[in-house]
């Protein structure tokens with residue numbers, strides 16, 4: 001695939017050989033050349049700032065002018081005022097937001113083949129014009145473009161800065177020494193505020209002697225990618241907008257239609273690419289993506305880690321980043337079930353079971369048969385004093401209870417009854433279809449009335465009216481009967497108890513009753529699975545308000561779909577400004593009590609379906625989670641990124657089938673990322689040993705750099721945790737001294753609290769976490785606590801994949817602390833990590 005070839009060639013700044021001093025001018029060692037280049041970029045940045053200031057003044061003038069017009073009272077003037085304020089407001093916010101550090105790139109180009117101007121006023125052709133390079137290998141730079149977070153035009157509409165997402169910016173990302181197109185030199189500019197701090201160049205055509213304005217083209221630094229990768233890591237991810245590589249750019253700019261699938265090993269930039277793609281799509285077609293972009297992330301830790309990337313690219317509000325445990329309304333789950341329970345809860349067998357449970361939970365729990373509704377069901381209404389015989393006190397004295405095995409009402413002066421048998425048949429008849437259970441309540445009510453009507457004697461009278469040709473009178477008689485029955489409190493109370501409005505949490509709570517669950521799970525789960533599931537669901541408590549696990553959330557969401565929500569009157573969010581109503585601009589205007597950003601975020605939070613769905617770490621979604629995510633993108637286009645080698649779901653086939661179902665028949669476009677930008681070769685090499693065990697034959701990505709620092713091993717002998725604690729703390733301290741950024745201490749899930757205590761007090765740069773939480777994160781250095789323990793915590797093949805994830809988190813240094821379980825050799829290298 002072309003995308004892959006190009007990327008491998010660009011990775012590792014393959015063109016660096018040409019950047020040696022003398023290749024095309026002064027090299028990285030030349031301080032005065034560097035200072036001269038910084039100065040020339042400073043001149044450009046100054047021009048850009050002057051232009052931005054002019055634009056801000058324009059925007060402020062527009063705002064003030066619009067406010068003045070507000071005093072003119074005609075509706076037309078008011079509408080115009082609103083439109084102006086809106087436009088100026090958007091403009092000002094954008095400018096202010098992106099005022100800092102937004103110019104980051106530059107390309108120096110040969111003359112282009114067709115010489116046509118592109119949408120940004122730049123030459124778009126990627127092929128050099130014939131004759132752009134003289135036979136003696138000399139060439140003249142014909143055009144220089146600056147790239148930034150937003151586009152800025154000068155007063156004559158010539159581009160001072162090109163938006164990184166614009167087609168004209170593509171050569172900045174796509175050029176490689178193997179396929180340079182027109183690009184001779186690519187430069188990354190580092191600036192803070194208004195000051196240019198540095199430049200890093202990559203020479204794409206080292207074979208040329210290129211000149212700019214008659215002088216040799218200088219090449220400064222050791223390459224932008226290496227400079228970016230060498231930086232210390234903080235607690236949040238940085239954008240990679242200034243150093244996106246060619247193979248990544250192909251994914252970011254892939255057409256939005258259908259499904260874009262991206263696979264690649266650890267550290268290949270899948271998460272970074274997915275987030276930049278969201279920004280790119282919004283830039284390309286803001287109207288289309290006004291429907292919102294959802295980014296699904298495996299853990300809240302990864303959400304927190306990546307949350308800043310889109311705002312740094314100038315995009316927020318339109319994009320919702322959600323952890324799997326927070327995808328269903330109101331849920332904020334962070335707890336993990338043990339692997340055996342998680343396997344049941346995530347399984348593709350659950351929808352059948354849940355369907356039975358959603359219907360079965362209508363019946364009261366066995367202990368309450370004939371009595372109060374099951375826990376979590378809607379509170380019954382109050383029966384009339386006449387029905388006192390049918391409404392005794394509930395055993396716990398919480399109020400009168402309503403029988404659900406007998407319906408007794410008085411209508412047209414006659415006592416009518418439906419017994420348990422009749423009620424059972426009615427319920428079965430109502431439940432016959434596939435409609436959501438809560439939406440069937442009106443039908444249940446209708447069938448109850450039909451059955452009572454049939455008993456009432458009035459039915460035969462109505463029949464006579466019909467045969468006499470007076471259908472209207474018959475209909476009146478029937479509606480009179482219905483009103484008579486419905487107005488009885490006893491009937492309403494019965495309906496509430498017999499067909500309560502169920503909540504997903506109430507059904508989960510009902511499933512915690514092992515006997516009921518066993519009935520619903522017959523021929524779906526084994527008795528052992530049923531027992532484990534019921535026991536785990538007890539945590540949600542009888543009223544369903546207890547803590548949820550991450551896997552419970554997909555069950556809740558499925559139940560929500562099975563139960564449905566009856567329509568309710570809409571609540572108003574805020575008082576509408578009468579002017580808003582008049583102009584219809586209330587959807588666009590920044591509100592007084594709610595900023596535009598807050599509003600966009602609120603809308604994103606309320607949204608249940610999205611225009612584009614991005615799934616990060618897709619290899620980890622269980623079948624139930626795929627169903628949950630699928631419901632949010634039924635009409636969406638998708639970007640799905642993942643790495644099968646990092647999957648923590650045991651049944652890959654089952655998950656693949658669920659994924660296919662969620663993505664439907666949409667056409668696919670597949671990409672593979674092949675270069676590891678995170679781990680140095682020394683760490684990647686160690687991780688590759690585990691990959692070979694976890695997924696024999698799988699190819700590890702190529703590490704882009706090497707640090708010369710080999711992983712360190714330390715073995716702790718003896719079973720006591722004390723020595724282990726001491727070793728982990730000491731090694732963490734050592735790494736803190738060695739790196740400037742963060743240190744992650746990764747252990748098996750059930751050790752994470754303990755490990756957090758061991759490293760407590762070492763400072764904010766240290767994070768202790770469980771192996772499953774390490775997904776997608778990275779640290780300058782990591783301490784890995786007992787590889788064998790991490791691997792053994794999950795079923796065989798999954799355990800090795802989880803270990804592979806844990807091993808690939810460090811950008812600089814890795815220390816492995818092993819115990820006797822790891823069977824370390826004399827050098828302390830654990831069995832699992834030996835050749």
Ligand SMILES: Nc1ncnc2c1ncn2[C@@H]1O[C@H](COP(=O)(O)OP(=O)(O)OP(=O)(O)O)[C@@H](O)[C@H]1O
Nearest residue numbers: 228240243244245266267268269270271272677776
């Ligand atoms: N083109 C690039 N320029 C600079 N840094 C990059 C580039 N591509 C990736 N990186 C950095 O490499 C690291 C790994 O990226 P990212 O987390 O997106 O990889 P990933 O494929 O999602 O990894 P994993 O599968 O382990 O979650 C990040 O620090 C990211 O910023």
